[in-house]
Amino acid sequence: MNLQYGKFFKYPRKAFKHFLSVSYPLVIKIYPLPKVKSIPETIDKILDDDCSICRFGDGELLYIAEKRSLPFQRQDDRLRDYFIKILNSENPKILVGLPIGYYSLENLKPNSKRTWRAIISWTYPRVRGFLRKDKEYYNASMTRLYMDYDDTSHSEAWFRKVRSIWEEKDILLIEGEKSRLGVGNDLFKNSRSVKRVLGPAHNAFDQFDDLLNFAKEQYKKHLVLIAMGPTAKPLAYELALLGFQAIDIGNLDVEYEWFLQKAKSKVKIEGKYTSEAKGGRIVEDIINEEYENQIIKKFLNISTN
Template sequence: MKSKVLDIAWKIFSDSIYIPVFKIKFEKQYHNFEIASIEDTISKIKSDNVSVSRFGDGEFKWMSMARQDSFEKNSTKMSIRLKEVLQNEKKHHINCLPQAFKDTKTMSANKYWEREMGIHGKEWLSYLDKNVQYYNTSITRPYIDFKNKNEHTSVFNQFKTVWEDKDVLIVEGFDTKFGMGNDLLNNTKSIHRIECPSKNAFESYDYILKESKIAIDVLKPQIVLAAIGPTATILSYDLANYNGVQAIDIGHLDIEYEWFLKKTNKRIAVPGKFVNEVAQQITSENKFDDDIYEKQIFKKINGD
């Protein structure tokens, strides 16, 4: 009870202090960066076959090793690698920044973002370069975070064309089950999966990268979809154009699609899938065929 009261008190204090700090001190600085729209970003992915790394508030906090209640613990090595990805241009690869860096007006969580950018503004800005063209992290979160829930939902269908008739390798957490139980991947040619630890996957990063390259060499996929938090951000950079693959840090797209199909206005549990943003992160029930899922698994990585 005491902890809950302190949390509420902190939120009231930080809203009253840090939101004005963001508005007065940092807002214009964030708006100086070139961040493409969601629609232009998905167009870039489709037309140029680029690999994609996405940076959200979590990745910025992992870079600065700020305290956060998360599925991935801080590490110096992960911080260094995230900064390397963000601050180095690589052929056939793009980096994406949050829609909130572009503007917060359209977002339902605008107060959260304004507070966080007020708290961390100076440090987060120090990681960025005004001369770089960035793209939009919200390509994989086109639904739940926006006030207008229908504004960007065409992105789901546009993503389907990215992997249409292609062999796909999914690198994901054990309970992610990306694309199971819905039609998001129904138009692929084939699906194989590498299962990784759902929590602290980066501790096994060298092994994940090694096994991903082995799978690419053996299976010859055209697309790699990585859904393992900040580990996916780094993996997509390291795999960019490896044997010609397009590696996409696909994040929450599948869960967003589930929420879109349910027309929910809030984050809810999804049967049989890990959802890190709700109290009951994984439910015992599921709505898909486990036999089909098991047949798709190429490799299971249990962690160090």
Template structure:
């Protein structure tokens, strides 16, 4: 039923959105959201932490503010609705903490950065979420949530090697700790983090990671404050990056960055499975198999089940 509603909405709004400037409005134009490349520059220049909010986080927060219950709503296959998580997401979204930046999709301001199908999606999101988001204060500076989603569905990034090189400057010669889902395996079998000084990993549940939140956060105990923390853990990463920032480490919620890099490498035209990696957005890509990679295994310092 939901897919049918989306299809009907897209059909009714196709002509309006397909026109180059038809989707603009004064309230959207007033949004201050950095573009993807500017978000990266801001991270590099200020050594800030970031929390990224996308459609999944918006759905969960919106459901909570509408007094929804936990029995009637599922957000994603990897994270069931959790009232405490929804409340924490709202707190982080409204926060104004030094060295921490909240990110929302630049496409909410101008969907023309996206290909048509994705553009229609963000037009629909703005239409459904604008009143709810305005209540949470949109009158400030945001980064772009999709700076990590740089390949599929983008029209504004014309030089991928240059963009990827800029991304890799964030962890250049840094000691990094990756907090990720058990089967995410960021950087495994590719060179995304080849310029990092060292890599350690904390593996977390691939599904409903927030249930282990306290244990995940406690893994930061005794970690050096100069260590860069990279997090790929769905909705949980959004909150975790903020809390780790408060502990004194730079923490970046970078979910999907490795998958986008893999898709770029194979020149994928659509979302496809990646061997040996959990790809939530592709049904056949939700693999849970072990791998025999000794370097990867040697990087794991903790497993949270």
């Protein structure tokens, strides 16, 4: 789907997307979609059984199906192998999430609905071989609770439910360098404490081993929250195998910011990496003493100690 980039291909891209969207009913008839739980069911499972979760979006699925590099993560055979292993995991404590389009298109905004119809038509016939037919998947969109929905009346309750995962818990937050989850809002105000480990905003898998080795030496009673794009999946997986509860938290903070602002489109969040918004990958420095005091380690490049 190389037509997705560049202004020159704007109109051919729209035509191709329309064709894929129209093809959707035929595609899912030929290739029935996997079983995926709802967002509330996914959050309840995490709460009730202290499960970890690795969440896959359309980018990670294309990473597998086409061996394609993403804008913020180059192709890496080891990372791709991790994705395939995680998708087929049989560990009952490690949930594997597929995105909202694989669960239901109901209540999505018209453009989001068309986008998911096109994505599934293009990707699923080639990625289905990496999924298990007998496996029950969970909902990767448990962190995307506001922007893509037509009716957002559920959003406040869903945010309240997901925040209860860390109620009065000590958080170890592993995040990208400019992500700054919870800074400037009350996302983690109900936790007992927050410690932060920073990794690179781009190609974070280069630092995977250092991040994992550091995290696994921390106190296992910490709830580990990870916001580091594709690298979050193998980190959550390996830490869960070691006895941590690890949540691939992804875009939750950005979605929460948009919810608080009552934003109608994906706008840039000042001081935070906002990959899906125009100009959102250019991030301003901030002065925040509480945030700085929470940082216990940085792995920003090979030479960083």
